[in-house]
Amino acid sequence: MSDEYNQKNTPIKAQSSETTSGSSGSSKDIDYVRPAELPEQDLYHGHSFITKWIFCQDAKVIGVQYFLTAVFTGIVGLVLSWLMRLQLGFPELVPFITAEHYYQFVTMHGMIMVVYFLTALFLGGFGNYLIPLMVGARDMVFPYVNMVSFWMFFIAVCVLMASFFVPGGPTGAGWTLYPPQAILPGTPGSNMGIILMLVSLSLFVIGFTMGGLNYIITILQARTRGMTLMRMPLTIWGIFTATALAMLAFPALLVSCIMMTLDKMLGTSFFMPTILQAGEVLSYGGGSPVLFQHLFWFFGHPEVYIVALPAFGIVSDLISVHARKNIFGYRMMVWAIVGIGALSFFVWAHHMYVSGMNPWFGFFFATTTLIIAVPTALKVYNWIITLFRANIRMNTVMLFCLGFIVTFVNGGITGIFLGNVAVDIPLSDTYFVIAHFHMVMGIAPLMVIMGAVYHWFPLVTGRMLSEKLGKWHFWFTFLGAYSIYFPMHYLGFIGVPRRYFEMYDSPYVTSATGMNEFITVAALIVGFSQLIFIYNIVTSLSIGKPAGKNPWKANSLEWLTPEVPPAHGNWGEKLPVIHRWPYDFNVPGAKEDYITQTTPPSEVISAEVEKT
């Protein structure tokens, strides 16, 4: 390595001149790749059980830790959703669920699923595992900080879970935690519950910042030789852009958490107007509740894309591998991801059309919201064109990808409804909204997560998951999810409001009852069908078919490690050298239907590869 490696502070000029004069023999070589700019990474190798598996600095182990913790919280969120559905569908079966409980379930379900499950799973789980492998690094750039990041997340989860057991229970303010009601008596958990929630979110932000810095800098500064930005898998582009969004959006959440904590604990009035409670004027006064909404949604809208962009990236790679075809319009896909990310900071107030803000403000945000449909639609078209006349393998991974496209288009189209002020006002706070965001940022990213688990399980464990069980799992999940959320559009149109514990004697109660029962049954079936998935994972760990190297015949780097599953340091003696993008499938003139990223051009001289 030493001759290939320039000193750290060598200016770029020296490297360029070396390409012309230094090694004249190799500069004409078609396999030429610029010499290494970076020294070998200094890694800490764990020796004991604790440093290898618990306080581990290996990004792969940290990724699995993130994954398991996130899945655990996700299961808690799932159980909460069952309880909510039981109350809505069969209230007489669950007399122990009071209105207060119901609001607490709603709140905790929402917060867990959005922040502690999806965000942590995509960025903490997949990000940690895949980034160093896919860009050809030995590990994250700051392994120690990365380890602390996970443990901060773990503490945040513990604090969140602790709020179930404090007096008053967890907060019941809705996942948006709008003040003033979130911190006033009358809302469940308005003492310890809300405080623990705010503390937990702040810890999450701190922990995530540590991880996020790692992801960004590993992608920007630690790629291997030949890995240009436009040769990175779209997974990495998605995770990178989502992390960048998170670094800029989470500050708003942190600030709103700090301010609300002060409102609660010190009696400041940042968000609290003058309030009469039971005939008495409270000491609050002069604050602005709408300010909280602006801060929250300045975080909250990019948060949607923090979840969606990694899903976009991952699904692009899965589709390309399992359709044996290059992803259509790679550069367009990259710019669409970046463009969606940038636009997501200019649309937040479309969550606030009914907050009483100036209507012209809503007009502006409706326009920006609809502009986001353009890059998003480009992505959908590109996925479909990638599938067009492709050599599709109809396996579980592909099924989940197709499921993603369908649910995403469905949820995206209802998003266009809700993006328009005039349409949104009658539909806001109805089940139409629930249907929309569960389709677009609940089910669609979940489909990708499940597809990704089927795809990368052989890499992580060295064994395949059962295809048969996988297909059962897919059909239960996909059809079940549709039977849950599709009828909700209708419930929304007839005006059933969200977050209501009971419908009482309202006029739509008769027509909604049957549908609510149906949705509840479907939700229970979908939830329980996840046991197939868990069973599949647990049994495949020991009896699954050994995967061997590169079972999907993929091109990207993570499958090309010397050992499968990859060892600490990922690459053995020598870092890989990259010659192409990861999408050279079915190239005319090539012997095999795939050309890995590390295959030098001289080995596939007759293939008509794209210049990347």
Added chain:
Amino acid sequence: MSDNSLNNLPGGFKGMSQDMGSDQTVFKGVQWGKVMMWIFLLSDTFIFSCFLISYMKGRTSTVVDWPNTSEVFSLHVNGVPVPLLLIAIMTFVLITSSGTMALAVKYGYEKNRKMCGWLILATAIGGLTFVGMQAFEWSKLIHEGVRPWENPFGAKQFGSFFFMITGFHGTHVSIGVIFLFIYSRKVFRGDFDKGKRGFFTSMKSDYVAIEILGLYWHFVDLVWVFIFAFFYLW
């Protein structure tokens, strides 16, 4: 690869985007830690921006008048109120400490261990002085009856925002001061010359760490300039 000579490389924006998109690193020759600090500071900028924008919103929409800041923040010298006196000294001290920090970075790269160490110590003492004066100002205001939840001079949001934002900034300064003391000890001990491995991270020490700390310190000073302008001059 034949047209790889410097003359044939594209210039201008195209050249820049090609350089940044090329393999291995986007920012050529910039250490990981430095990029990390820049991106962390970008994120931190958003935190302070959110605080200051909330402050502007709170100040413009409050129903009670905002107190007259040149009276509230004035210091009495021989019975004569002098507006902005304390804050001018605080700002001067903090900006001066930025100067000593920049010199410390320079001497660090020159491997001038003694000078580097003393300048970092001077920076730390400057920061400590700043925090001390801030504590003095807080206690003066608290003595006059200003609290996060109330304010005898006008809108109660004044106290809330003042204590929250200067407190958040003061926390940044205090963290910086702690690290400055730790680093000055490390420099005097020669950790950066020997490449001693970190206690927690087990990574080798390098003088670039001082520049990274310097970046943080300059940022904290820059933020103070904004807080100064928005609280004391508005």
